[in-house]
Amino acid sequence: MSDYQQNPYGAPQQPPQQPGYGYPVQGQGHPAQGTDQGYPAQGAYPPASPYQPYPGGYAAPMRPDNGTGTAGLVCGIIGTVCSLLVFLWFFGLVLGILGIIFGAVGRSKVTKGEATNGSAATTGIVLGIASLVILVLWAALFATLVSANSWT
Template sequence: MTPAGRGTAVPDPFAPPAAEPVPPPPLAPGGPGQAPYGYPGGLQGGYAHAAAPPPGYAGTPGQGHYGWTGMPPQPANGMGVTGLVLGIISAVIFCLWPLAVGLGVLAVIFSALGRGKAARGEATNPGHALAGLICGWAGILLGAGFGILVLTTPYW
């Protein structure tokens, strides 16, 4: 209908909006067609053959795409913690002097390796390694001192 004597048509206010083109969905980092882990049938990447993607797909993007590069490597704190634990044990059980001296030597070795890793930036616990070194030496000295005391004391 035209309003009172005009020749232009009034747009219908209740008409649905005109269809606009919708952009395609974004691609996942691995591309379209990724099969979940352990997919039955042995399909790799969602395709029966990697050389022939299904019709209508351009294939997966190359390796040079930008995006999340993954998690940074975790610090290797095992040597310092091992040295600390062995050093504490060797200092506590100094009455068992052969075992205390052996554990103290291991504590010093592991703590020195842990300090080296911390100095290179591979570990984040230089304090644990230093405490293990101190406790390891204390365990060696206490165990050796107690061993000398036991071996030199005469039986009466």
């Protein structure tokens, strides 16, 4: 019977293991000298054990989801800068509101234990509120200037 009929996949049979596990047996040649005697055939090493990083079926710990708190911080910073610049007041308004929303969502994730950047999320809320307060102060200043000019 041929190898093909014995093994339906046609894979060649492995030669028997030779002693040494990769090291030449004493008295046999070295591969650099033109002979490969004393070395095991390819695949003759013992199989590796299956990889189990967490024994007992425990799952790997989840990575913290710090994206929303960081987004709140970034929106708060940019919103505050845009609010200080009068001609970018609309961006300051939108980014201030987004900073408050993202910061609040980030804080809720911190309290649930899903995130670790509570200070960044809180700073995003504070800066979002600051950008809105700056806009209200600008509006009050312009309203005062307009009303002062209308009386003269």
